[in-house]
Amino acid sequence: MNYTYPENGASLVIDAAKCTGCGQCVNVCPHAVFEITNRIAHIVRRGSCMECGACALNCSAGAITVSRGVGCAAAILNRYRGKTGECNCDSTLNCC
Amino acid sequence: MLQQVKAHRSAAPFMQRKPSARKVETRLRVSDHLGALALRFGIGRNNATIQPGLYYTGNPGAGSPVLVTANYRLTVDALRRELTGISTWVLIIDTGGINIWCAAGKGTFSAQNIANTLNRSDLDRLAPSAPLVLPQLSASGVDANELASLTGRRILFGPVYARDIPRFLESGFKKDTAMRAVRFATPERAVLVPVELMHTAKLQFATLLLSVILALPVNTVFFMRGLLYAAYLEGSLLVAIVLFPLLLPLLPGRFFSVKGTVLHVIWSAFFVFFARQHLPGFEFMFASLFFLAGGCATYLTMNFTGSSTFTSQRGVEREVRKSIPVILISSVAGMLASATLLVRNLIVAGGIL
Numbered sequence: 226m227n228y229t230y231p232e233n234g235a236s237l238v239i240d241a242a243k244c245t246g247c248g249q250c251v252n253v254c255p256h257a258v259f260e261i262t263n264r265i266a267h268i269v270r271r272g273s274c275m276e277c278g279a280c281a282l283n284c285s286a287g288a289i290t291v292s293r294g295v296g297c298a299a300a301i302l303n304r305y306r307g308k309t310g311e312c313n314c315d316s317t318l319n320c321c
Numbered sequence: 322m323l324q325q326v327k328a329h330r331s332a333a334p335f336m337q338r339k340p341s342a343r344k345v346e347t348r349l350r351v352s353d354h355l356g357a358l359a360l361r362f363g364i365g366r367n368n369a370t371i372q373p374g375l376y377y378t379g380n381p382g383a384g385s386p387v388l389v390t391a392n393y394r395l396t397v398d399a400l401r402r403e404l405t406g407i408s409t410w411v412l413i414i415d416t417g418g419i420n421i422w423c424a425a426g427k428g429t430f431s432a433q434n435i436a437n438t439l440n441r442s443d444l445d446r447l448a449p450s451a452p453l454v455l456p457q458l459s460a461s462g463v464d465a466n467e468l469a470s471l472t473g474r475r476i477l478f479g480p481v482y483a484r485d486i487p488r489f490l491e492s493g494f495k496k497d498t499a500m501r502a503v504r505f506a507t508p509e510r511a512v513l514v515p516v517e518l519m520h521t522a523k524l525q526f527a528t529l530l531l532s533v534i535l536a537l538p539v540n541t542v543f544f545m546r547g548l549l550y551a552a553y554l555e556g557s558l559l560v561a562i563v564l565f566p567l568l569l570p571l572l573p574g575r576f577f578s579v580k581g582t583v584l585h586v587i588w589s590a591f592f593v594f595f596a597r598q599h600l601p602g603f604e605f606m607f608a609s610l611f612f613l614a615g616g617c618a619t620y621l622t623m624n625f626t627g628s629s630t631f632t633s634q635r636g637v638e639r640e641v642r643k644s645i646p647v648i649l650i651s652s653v654a655g656m657l658a659s660a661t662l663l664v665r666n667l668i669v670a671g672g673i674l
Contacts, residue, residue, distance in 0.1 A: 228505060228629075231575050232636035252496065253460035253478055255503035256631065276633040277426070279460035283478075293461070294634025295426055297627030298577075301634070301641050 227273060234258065234274030236292040241265055243288035250280035250289060341443035342375045347405040349398055357395055361512065363519040369394040370418035375442035379408030383448045386490060388479070389435055389455050391416040391424050399483045407487060410448060414438050425462025432464050436471035454479045454486075454494070457501060505630045510566040513628050517562050521621070528554045535606065535663055538670035542602070549599055550610060553592055557614035560588045561621040566628075577629075578644035581622025585615045606662050613655025616648045623648075 237258070246264035251257075256273040259266045259280065266288070268274075278293030349357075359365045371392040378401065387410040390400050397413065404411075414434055416424035424430035435453070444451070452475040455463055465476040480489050480500035489496060529551055536547035565572075565584055572580035589611055593600065600607060623644055626632045 228570070228631040229575075230632045230636045231639060233631070233633045235633070235635060249465075252501065253457060255458060255481055255501065257498065257502060273631060274633065275631050276635070277461040279458075282462075282464050283460055283466070285466050292635075295627075296629075296632030296634045296637040298623045298637055298641050299627050301638055302645075305641075 227270070229272035230275070230296070234268065234271035234276065234291075236276060236290075237268060237271060237274050237280075238290050239266055239268060240288045240290075243286045245286045245288075247285065249283050249285065253279040253283050255279075341447060342377045342410065345376045345378050345397075345401045345404070345411055347378055347401050347403075347407075349402050353398055357398060360395055361515050363516040366418075370415075371397045371413055373413045373415040373438055375444055375447075376411040376413060377409065378404040378411065379406065381408040381410050381448065384451055385409050385448060386477075386494075387412050387444065387448065387451050387453045387474075388486070389414060389453055389459075391419065391421045391430055393418050393420045393424075396420050400486070403483045403486050407490060409490070410444065410451060412438060412442065412444065412453070421456045422458040422461070425459045428462060430459050430462050432468035432471055435463065435468055439472055450474065452477055452494075454489075456483075457481045457496075458503065503630050507567065509630075510569060513566050513625075514563050517566075517621075517628075521558065521562060524617070525555060525558055528558060535610075535659055537663065538667055540670065545599065546603065546606075549596060549603060550606070552596075553589075553607070553610055554614050556592065557585060557588060557618045558621070560584060561618035564588075565622045566625060569625075569629075576623075576640040576644065577626050577632075578619050578623040578640055578648070581619045582615065584622070585618045589615075606659060609655050609658035609662060611655070612651045613659060616650075616652030616655060619644065619651075620648050 244265050246261055246266065248261050248266070250259045250266050251261060254274075255277070256270065256275065258268060258270045258274045260269045261267070274291075275296055276291050276293055278291055281289040281291045281293070356365060360369055371394055373392050385408050388400065388404075389412045390396055392413050392415050400411070412435070414424075414430055415438070416427075416429040419427065419429065421430060435455075439445070439453075453468065453472065454477045455465070455468075457478045458481055460478050465478065468474075469476045477494050479486060479494075480496060481503050482500075485500045489500065532551035532554055533547050535550050536543050561581060561584070565581060568584065569580065572583055574580045574583055593607075623640065626637045626640065
């Protein structure tokens with residue numbers, strides 16, 4: 226199923242000059258955002274990117290940047306109300 | 322070294338001495354299934370942790386892979402049930418009973434914590450060079466390079482779902498595209514319903530109470546009014562809690578709040594159609610409740626972003642900023658209007674007007 230959402234992947238950037246084409250981003254992305262073509266990673270499904278940050282954290286070449294965050298309305302409302310940015314969900318089923 | 326563990330086990334099956342690795346049962350008991358079912362309803366959440374540390378299944382050797390997981394009971398259950406007939410080490414990390422993806426986001430399932438747990442265990446003695454297999458969804462919190470340098474081991478991100486682990490191990494750590502993809506199909510969405518029902522129990526009860534109050538004064542139409550209001554308000558909540566997650570991909574709109582509003586309008590139209598012969602005399606109250614219930618239902622559906630698997634933070638921030646004013650105005654206007662109508666009904670009944 227191919228879900229998309231506003232602003233998805235807006236902050237995701239690949240520095241093609243740094244990319245070694247190792248494929249770790251393809252390996253860790255749960256939404257098939259990347260594909261390797263011509264030995265370089267390309268963003269092929271930006272709208273599916275929820276900006277979890279797995280690719281950037283695990284890119285050993287440091288070629289990927291993304292502003293990582295949790296897309297959870299409860300967490301965002303908590304932050305606006307001056308509480309921690311956590312969703313404070315006691316259930317891990319409905320969390321993050 | 323493995324011999325020691327094995328000899329240990331066969332010689333004293335009920336040994337009390339601290340074992341260097343504990344055996345994991347790969348078959349779930351009835352009590353495990355009942356506990357899991359309760360957890361799906363949010364019951365027993367405070368008792369959903371497994372003791373962290375090193376475990377094993379089958380007869381692992383020095384080269385057997387080490388599956389690393391979180392100490393949430395449902396997570397461990399999902400993993401161990403797939404390991405029948407497979408010999409592995411299982412390293413359970415203390416995430417405070419939080420699942421892998423959330424724990425990775427919160428920073429408790431991290432390279433540092435995994436390395437610490439590993440160092441406290443006997444793994445370096447039992448399997449000094451065995452590779453660590455991490456759940457793929459932990460990649461948002463674990464830097465594999467950092468973990469490799471902390472432990473000196475080969476680090477692999479395995480499949481997203483535990484059910485793919487046997488195939489992943491058999492194939493020599495090969496992952497196909499399907500193993501990498503997180504699913505959010507009907508089963509994954511349906512499983513979110515029971516716990517949400519439990520979380521909103523108070524709201525549902527308050528709704529019933531409100532229906533009775535709004536139906537005052539007690540007269541010939543009291544019962545009819547109460548039933549009508551309760552059916553509509555309670556129905557609005559259930560539509561948002563149960564139908565919304567199930568119908569999510571079919572609903573138009575990009576924001577969850579827009580999808581939720583569309584669903585509320587459809588539900589309200591259905592309700593008006595089927596209750597049309599009972600509505601005359603209640604039109605204004607019904608209109609007020611439409612806005613009140615609409616605000617609440619939309620808020621509930623917007624909160625569902627947190628349970629979904631594909632919403633980015635900036636997108637949700639935009640949704641919250643745009644939706645909250647509408648939700649507030651709709652709810653407050655609906656509340657004021659229904660309260661005014663209630664007061665009017667009471668005054669009329671009191672014979673003041």
